Amino acid sequence: MAKEKHRRIDGPNSVLEHRGLIDLPTPWRFSWKWGSKVINCAPEGIPRCKGICCHGPHFWPARANKNDPTKCLYLSETGCIFDIKDRPITCLLFPFVLNSNNTLCLYGRATCWTCKGNYKIGNATITTTLYNHLYYLFGGMIYGRMVEAICTQRDIYFTPPQWVLESLKREKYLQEKNLIPSRRSMYGEDLR
Ligand code: SF4
Ligand code: SF4
Secondary structure, eight states: OOOOOOEEEEOSSOEEEEOOOOOOOSOEEEOHHHHTOBBOOSGGGHHHHTTGGGSTTTSTTGGGOTTOTTSOTTEETTEESSOTTTSOHHHHHTTEEEOTTSEEEEOTTIIIIITGGGBTSSSOBHHHHTHHHHHHHHHHHHHHHHHHHHHHTOOEEEOOOHHHHHHHHHHHHHHHHTOOOOOGGGSOTTOO
16 A cells, blocks of 8 residues: 655645545446436536535535535535536545445435435436536546446446546545545645
8 A cells, every 4th residue: 555645735724634545446347327327417407406415414525514514615605616626526426426345336325315306307317417527537538438338238447547546535534534625726736
């Protein structure tokens, strides 16, 4: 396991130092079954699902907002104040989550709770609806393989870019400590 060099992250309310974070194992597996669920996670769908994923106390980073754990510190009346470059990877992936088997699947209660209002609305899969995020995180080649996996009904294995793994590793640490993340662009120049 590679040792993390001593590095500092500046958060809105805290300055923390961390070291020895655990590298995320690769490759990841993409589950075509989960990826083919029809969930319309698009801006027009937010009134239907109420954007539960940006609210606490169940979800991080929302639950790290000590002043109001019912909603994320970065949630405004018009949605997340961060653009794609600043948003946590955890948020960009959701409702996809990485399970303990290193499989990118959907959050277990996505279709029956969080995303229920947008489940089976239209006919686009969650993989299609999240095109912008998945393409940004993994690149066109891997995204294309995800789409193909759904068409052929076969899971695929892939290795995410290093900057995604590094960012997610930091987020897992913050999540465990229930700390608010900073803008992702503040993590470091090596992290997009
Ligand atoms: S950072 Fe943005 S996308 Fe993530 S929970 Fe907060 S408001 Fe939602
Ligand atoms: S991930 Fe689910 S709960 Fe969050 S905005 Fe999309 S549909 Fe709504």
